[in-house]
Amino acid sequence: MAKYDAIIVGSGPNGFAAAITLQQQGLSTLIVEGAGTIGGGMRTKELTLSGFKHDVCSAIHPMAMASPFMCSIPLEVYGLSFEYAKFEAAHPLLGDEGTVLHRSLEQTIEELGEDGEYYRSLIEPVAKNWERLAKDTMGPFGFPKYPLNLAAFGLHAIQPASWLAKHFKTEKAKALWAGMAAHGIQPLDNLTTSAIGLVLLGVGHRYGWAIPKGGSQAIANALESYYLSLGGKIQTGFWLKNKFDLPEHKVLLLDLTPKQLLDIEGLGLSSLYTKQLHRYKQGMGVFKIDWALSEETPFTDLRARQAATVHIGGTFNDIALSEYDGHRGRVSDKPFVLFTQQSQFDKTRAPEGKHTGWAYCHVPNSSTVDYTEIIENQIERFAPGFKDTILGKHTFSPAKLEEYNPNYIGGDINGGIMDISQLYTRPTLSLNPHRTSNKSVYLCSSATPPGGGVHGMCGFHAARLALKDHFNISVSL
Template sequence: MRKFDAIIIGSGPNGLAAAITFQQQGLSTLLIEGADTIGGGMRTKELTIPGFKHDVCSAIHPMAMASPFFRSLPLEAFGLSFVKPEYAAAHPLDEGETGILYHSLAETVEGLGVDGESYRKLVEKVVTHWEGLAADIMGPLSFPKHPLSLASFGLDALQPASWTAKRFTSVQAQALWAGMAAHGIQPLNNWTTSAIAIVLAAVGNKYGWQIPIGGSQSIANALLGYYQSLGGEIQTGFWVEDVRDLPSHKVLLCDITPRQLLQLKGIGLASGYRRRLEGFRQGMGVFKVDWALSEKTPFKDLRCQQAATVHLGNTYAEIAESERLSHLGKQVDKPFVLFAQQSAFDPSRAPEGKHTGWAYCHVPNGSKVDYTEAIENQIERFAPGFKETILAKHTFSPMELEEYNPNYIGGDINGGIMDISQLYSRPILALNPYRTSVDTIYLCSSSTPPGGGVHGMCGYHAARTALKEHFGLLL
């Protein structure tokens, strides 16, 4: 059997990023994927009717466009292209003006009227200084490269979204802010939830919330194509249960959660480190629905048809209560729903004249409740007639998501709750969170900084650590 410098378990965005980072240095790597197809959360399948292509998990990719690592790669040369909808996000209300996140700071400020300047003060510094801030925000805790910019961002970012929402006076602006913050999948009165809202809004204003042509699988395929062009090897259909079954290697990087690492045989984790991993906390799960549709979703405000993502939850108060109750393990009748209709911008997703729909809501971790009707009711609330356009549907409960992708424990798509105690100290509080108690084994999943999202930065930073400690390479 061949001997490799590095083996990487898991072909999600972070596993691919780690493998590429090693291969760029001319080292030998083997990327192992348990499923028959690569991608982790970046997969596209015909889940309903042949010809309708649905993104299984991730669909809209603001952080892929903002990722310093992804932007450094020649992915266009490997077939990756994006389309930018007219608007990044739309947030319709039962009463009042729809909140719009435009693909420019100036337009968003103007659209928010009396609250425009409050929005500008929260977001403009991140839009302006993102290239410098990204290295500090999207990495482990360390002495910042741009301390003044980071300090200015941090004063607002550390606050709960419930505090920063009070800077807005209109129902429209407060609701739009709630939708941004709720991407964090935790109660909006948690510390640092403003950071999530600020970054997503700023990235939308700077790069846009863009959609990959052909589906999220296109991102995975482009990353794999680049990796293989560098000489990297891959093996699919191999679930690793015992590391002693692997070919000989110098280092092992694992794009898996702490729970899965604890279940791996043959690695000999120290008892103290095991206990610390056992204390890692999961976040809420998600319940997801995909639809084959006869036409575009008939939103009352037609601008919603031109938005990459539509946030359906009405007012700030309603969204905050939904997230709070779900976090407490309670069923919610009117959940906060994230909706996308990629076929409106990428005709390859559905047969001519037909469309796809993609949506999920946050639910208690491991919930067995069927939220299909609740999600469809929320869409119908803002798009009367939606249910009449449904040709077929496919659902994923939290536990079905975990069965599909073991990294989604209880339906947790962020690799663990990203609250203040686990935002950077994930999976444990350590100077270098990618290391395990075994000096040749590293974690590189979204359970490490900077956490969930399609950006590859967890894998990039873990690979850099291993390259420095075992190969004497400084990137």
């Protein structure tokens, strides 16, 4: 068999980022993927009816162009292009005026009325200084390059979302904030839950919430094409069970969660390290539905029909209760639902005149409850007649998601809860959590900083360490 400088297990965004970073430095690399196709969370398939292209996992990509790694490589040259909706996100309310996130900061400030200036004080510094903040937040904890910017961000980011919500006066501003913060998939009174809300709003104004033309698979395909152009190799259909089943190599990078890491034989990990992995905490799971639809979703709030993502959950208190219930293992009959209709903006997704629908809600980890009717009822409250447009559907329970992608333990799409105890110290308490106890084995999955999302930064940081440790090569973004 061929010999490699590095083997990377997993072809999600982090696996590709690690492999590309290593290959760019002239190393010989191989990506090993268990599934029959590459992509990880970036796959698009006809899950319902012929001609309807559904994003299997991720769909809308606020971090795609906000990621220092993704911005550093010429993916547009390899076929990747994005569509953008009129509004980045919408948050309809029952019996009251809903709100939207405009690309323009000033339009959003005007949209929020009396809450506009407080919104400006929170979000303008993030949007304005994102490139600096990204260098200090999208990776492991370390000495900041821009300490003043980081300190200003951190004062707000470390707070529970429920604390910052108290500064808003109107229900629509509180609701918009709740929907953003709830992307963190944890109770909104947890410390650091403001961080994700600040980032999503800030990068929304800076870059927009991108919709990849042709589906999320297009991101994976562009990463694959670029990687192959550098001379990299890929092998699909190979589930790693024992390290010694791999070709000879110097370093191994694993785009895997701690649970999978523990199942692989031959890694030579220390008992102390494995003990820490056993203590790693998973977060809530998700229940996801894809629909083939006869027409656009009839939201009563017309602006919700023109938004990349619709946050369906009502008021701040409604969303906070839903997230708290899911975290505590309880079923919510009115869950917070994240919904998108990509076919509104990318006509390649469905037959002419028809549409796709994509949605999920947060549920207790490993829940066995069928949330199909619960999710559809919640959408129906804000879009009466939605159920009548359904031509076909496909569901993913937490168990089915984990079966599809073993990184989603119990349906946890974030690779572990991102609470204060695991925000930067994931999966172990270490200044360099991408290293394992075996000096030739690295972890490059979303179970390492900066966590979940299609940004590739976990892979970049793992590869950066491997280059420094074994090849005396220093890289930066």
